[in-house]
Amino acid sequence: MLMRNNIIKELKSALTPQNVLTEIEERYAYAQDALNLPEIKKLPDVVVFVENIEQVQAVVRLANKYKIPIICRGAGTNVVGACTVEHGGIILNFSKMNKILEISSENMTAKVQPGVVVGELQRQVEALGLYYPPDPSNLAVSTIGGSIAQSSGGARTFKYGSTKDYVIDLLVVTASGELLRTGSSTIKNATGYNLNTLFVGSEGTLGIVVEATLKLIPKPQLARVIMAYFDTVKASVDAVNAVIEQQIFPVTIDFMDKNAIQTVERFYPTGLLCDKESALIIEVDGFESAVEFQQKTIVSILETCGASSIQYSKTEDDYHRIWQARRSSMGACAKLRPNVTTDDVIVPRKNLEKLVMGIRAICKKYRLEVCMVGHVGDGSVHPQIPINYNDKDEYRRYKLAKNEIYELTARLDGILSGEHGIGAAKREYISKVVNSQALDYMRMIKKVFDPNNILNPYKIF
Ligand SMILES: Cc1cc2nc3c(=O)[nH]c(=O)nc-3n(C[C@H](O)[C@H](O)[C@H](O)COP(=O)(O)OP(=O)(O)OC[C@H]3O[C@@H](n4cnc5c(N)ncnc54)[C@H](O)[C@@H]3O)c2cc1C
Numbered sequence: 521m522l523m524r525n526n527i528i529k530e531l532k533s534a535l536t537p538q539n540v541l542t543e544i545e546e547r548y549a550y551a552q553d554a555l556n557l558p559e560i561k562k563l564p565d566v567v568v569f570v571e572n573i574e575q576v577q578a579v580v581r582l583a584n585k586y587k588i589p590i591i592c593r594g595a596g597t598n599v600v601g602a603c604t605v606e607h608g609g610i611i612l613n614f615s616k617m618n619k620i621l622e623i624s625s626e627n628m629t630a631k632v633q634p635g636v637v638v639g640e641l642q643r644q645v646e647a648l649g650l651y652y653p654p655d656p657s658n659l660a661v662s663t664i665g666g667s668i669a670q671s672s673g674g675a676r677t678f679k680y681g682s683t684k685d686y687v688i689d690l691l692v693v694t695a696s697g698e699l700l701r702t703g704s705s706t707i708k709n710a711t712g713y714n715l716n717t718l719f720v721g722s723e724g725t726l727g728i729v730v731e732a733t734l735k736l737i738p739k740p741q742l743a744r745v746i747m748a749y750f751d752t753v754k755a756s757v758d759a760v761n762a763v764i765e766q767q768i769f770p771v772t773i774d775f776m777d778k779n780a781i782q783t784v785e786r787f788y789p790t791g792l793l794c795d796k797e798s799a800l801i802i803e804v805d806g807f808e809s810a811v812e813f814q815q816k817t818i819v820s821i822l823e824t825c826g827a828s829s830i831q832y833s834k835t836e837d838d839y840h841r842i843w844q845a846r847r848s849s850m851g852a853c854a855k856l857r858p859n860v861t862t863d864d865v866i867v868p869r870k871n872l873e874k875l876v877m878g879i880r881a882i883c884k885k886y887r888l889e890v891c892m893v894g895h896v897g898d899g900s901v902h903p904q905i906p907i908n909y910n911d912k913d914e915y916r917r918y919k920l921a922k923n924e925i926y927e928l929t930a931r932l933d934g935i936l937s938g939e940h941g942i943g944a945a946k947r948e949y950i951s952k953v954v955n956s957q958a959l960d961y962m963r964m965i966k967k968v969f970d971p972n973n974i975l976n977p978y979k980i981f
Pocket of ligand 1 (some may be wrong): 534554591592593594595596597598599602603614634655656661662664665666667668669671673674675724728729730939940976
């Protein structure tokens, strides 16, 4: 146990004692996140639930005094081990700081605590005719704090951008316990360095977000989703480019390969066509007349590109059924083997086909099953590989395949993550795509904000 009893005592007196968990079962429950590593190296020493900013500051001051790592936790659903605990420390759980503090229709902004669930914020702003577009597939549970820290995206990134495009101001507790404001309440800000974007995607390594002000936009009047099936992967990738070249701007262009379609249909049947090689899910939105126009144009492009079946949502139920199928892909894939891994490589769109076909070939070479989905409009692919971590040979083959997938991505001018982050899972590979000067500057930035290396240490690099 890294922490001495006197520190636990100090924590209990700074917080409510029942918000300080020290039992081994409790600490075990917070040792993992959705990366779901085969082995747990270390348990956290203590898990604390914070209820306000002052409590966060008190915990950080203690951690800084005793040089104890602090690992923030939203819903623990990141898939890169960003919440894992490598050398013990304090898990700072934000599930009790989950209030929407203000929604301003006038400013079109929302001020929230970090534990607010993304889907809940969306529901509340949409009731007022407003819209918060970032939509990680697990938005029913993932939190604003976690999605800011991982710079989360989702299917709608193609048209609307990702979390970083909606953060206009953050209140951050620094490593020394001070309160730092990164932006302003205004929609534009050219006043000094942009600290918002520095903190978005910093995976809890530079500071702790205790409040966020987010930009909102008007809710589109109508959204419709088109699902097109193809007999080859190449035809579907060609269709992505064809749609974009016609200067149509869909909300999403997502992809499922045959394995993903069949696996979803096996475990969460919604009527997908299992004999097809691939499918594109394309959403359009806007005023009704614009939706009709976009739908007609896209359907005619898809037909020209050889789509063998095209369906589109006629009712809200249809719309949700199609998205439900796409969003279930990781859950379905997880049922194939005891574990599942997902990845998040992204290339310039012109190299998309090479990436998709290359990943398939690598998985075949290493005798691994792969269900491929992705936000292909962005050039982003999620190879989901079901695996049994207890099968040492399979795990060895998986590690080799992963390395080759990253090398392929680097050769195709891509990067290791478009939205999931780096965490612990990819840090040994980051130098494949980020040059050493840039990494040196990142390390210097880390040192400026966190000289004692207490904030989520051993992540990113
Ligand atoms: C089934 C599934 C589907 C997914 N689909 C997508 C997708 O489509 N797009 C996408 O981008 N991601 C996706 N993800 C990944 C996941 O949704 C995101 O990483 C997510 O936003 C994490 O939110 P969380 O609340 O679970 O954060 P956590 O996992 O709890 O934490 C993530 C990181 O944030 C840090 N953190 C948490 N709160 C704070 C805070 N207040 N201050 C500072 N740091 C903090 C943590 O220390 C950690 O580094 C998916 C994950 C799963 C399991």
